[in-house]
Amino acid sequence: MAELTMQEMLDLQDQEMKKIQIGATITGKVTSIDNEEIKLELENCAGFEGLIPVSELNLEKGKYADEVYKIGDEITGVINSVRQKDTTVTISKLAADKKVDYAELKEALENQTILTVEGTKAIDRGIFATYKTQELFIPISQLDTKFVQDTKNYVGKTLEVYVKELDARRNRAVASRREVLQERLDKERAERNARIKAEREAERARIREEKAAERARVKAEKEAMFDALEVGQKKEGKVTKIMQYGAFVDIGGIEGLVHRNNLSWDRVENVEDFVTEGQEVEVYVLNIDQENRKFGLALKDINNDPWKIASEEISVGDIINVEVLRIIESGAFVKVRESVEAYLPISELSEDRVLKVQNVVNEGDEIKVKVIEFSYKNRRMKVSKVEAEREPEEDISEYLEVEDSLGSLGELFKDKFKDLDVE
Secondary structure, eight states: OOOOOHHHHHHHHHHHHHHOOTTOEEEEEEEEEOSSEEEEEETTOTTOEEEEEGGGSOOOTTOOHHHHOOTTOEEEEEEEEEETTTTEEEEEHHHHHHHHHHHHHHHHHHHTOEEEEEEEEEETTEEEEEETTEEEEEEGGGSOSSOOSOGGGGTTOEEEEEEEEEETTTTEEEEESHHHHHHHHHHHHHHHHHHHHHHHHHHHHHHHHHHHHHHHHHHHHHHHHHHTOOTTOEEEEEEEEEETTEEEEESSSOEEEEEGGGSOSSOOSOGGGTOOTTOEEEEEEEEEETTTTEEEEESSOTTSOHHHHHHHHOOTTOEEEEEEEEEETTEEEEEEETTEEEEEEGGGSOSSOOSOGGGTOOTTOEEEEEEEEEETTTTEEEEEHHHHHSOOOOOOHHHHTTHHHHOOHHHHTHHHHTTSOOO
């Protein structure tokens, strides 16, 4: 290769100078390191050497250049000045880092990402903090979620912030720590509320499951109790509800109805005359409806039916002593025995015409009557006072049997009628 003339070298230098612009970013390899500066071999800048003063290296406090860099390392910086006379380019790595760091602040502002900064200086209105090479101001109102009395407490501390304002022209960057803290408090509160809600839902679900299991257990027990019922069983129970038509009785978990007609063998006018709510009673299983899973109960002793007992001891034609219980227009009801009543029609009070029942009998009277009708199945009995008081006819059948051999009845009874005054 032919050697370049002086003019050619000057022209080449002019061309390289045109590539070098103050403020542009340039990269070079370290060729030497000393306490004052670092020298670089620049890329695409033949004939020029790069110099980075130690003050422009952006070294951490307490660090030396030779502790951070070694020969051959690449360093990128911003061109501060160019000296054509000695073909040197002064470079600032600090300026390049500031560009990068400022870009990170801008990105954090646009994307609302959290940055970690360090409090460096306190004033009454807030504190200054650094993010790498950049300085930010945090107003006192944005330092904490609680009231801040002394801003000095935040100096030297690592703080997480949101960038809220960035103005390169005014060299102004404002950050907020309060928003980071508030956001976390809100998140924690939301998580706590969600956790509490989940725990409550879980508890409610557990309670629902327990209740469902309890209902299933109770239902199974009730079904088993119902299936074990037999007509005629005697059970202990408690009156749970009184209605006009009867009373409901719980016999250990299942309820049955005692109809008013089954409260007593006597006439029932008012259910509450026989039972009250909460009363402990003994009842009998009267009937079972398997299809509808219902059953009827009786408070009266179904094993000692007074009508059945009466049917075994009293027959039609018997004359019995009774007590007049109630007077009605057409007759009276009489007490035959406990829980057994009979009807005494007005026509059966006397052979004479009776205009008013009280003319013959009154409530409380004890009289003799004759049973003229008796239906155990229908629980009805009719009696007659007339029949009970009528003289029995003399039995002449024995005389009729000997009529043919002894002659006519007139002849036979002539002596019996001789004393009668016959007109």
